[in-house]
Amino acid sequence: AQKITQTQPGMFVQEKEAVTLDCTYDTSDQSYGLFWYKQPSSGEMIFLIYQGSYDEQNATEGRYSLNFQKARKSANLVISASQLGDSAMYFCAILGTGFQKLVFGTGTRLLVSP
């Protein structure tokens, strides 16, 4: 079975500061992909960043970066220079060779304060 664990139900950060959202995963697949999605209050799901299990470099996309530690099975999302618009739910997800579906974690609600 594949599982994503997001242990932080809620996080607070001040504008312009960096924040790390935790994600650990469990899979028996040797090859897999890890994703982060953002869901603002308007409800849509927005893809943020992807990390392949064999990627040697941590993924980066603008202010988003992924702190991938394969041995620890963690794929934490780092948001630098937080903005008010970053306030949203953030979901970590995994896709493996042994299963054909994206499995999501329970999400972390991030609130950015001025």
Next chain:
Amino acid sequence: DTAVSQTPKYLVTQMGNDKSIKCEQNLGHDTMYWYKQDSKKFLKIMFSYNNKELIINETVPNRFSPKSPDKAHLNLHINSLELGDSAVYFCASSQDRGGLDEKLFFGSGTQLSVL
């Protein structure tokens, strides 16, 4: 142009009714999905279709029946609605080139409320 569009955005109905949610994607993707997001925000896959063929059918009551008339459309029909069906239903699509970097493109969701 909306990539994945689903209608309606809101659906309020009585218990026991039958309702449908429509989904269309204009991305040329081969695979489409239905996900359910419960009141605790947990997202779980319900179905996936690849080129009109059912690929994934999670443990979903048979009151839920997906239909894919072509690879650009995947509709969800729900019979005999129950209170527990209240949730947000997301349609999504992916290219399905077989890679592990297949990101999903989501519709804006349908908030279903069963009274």
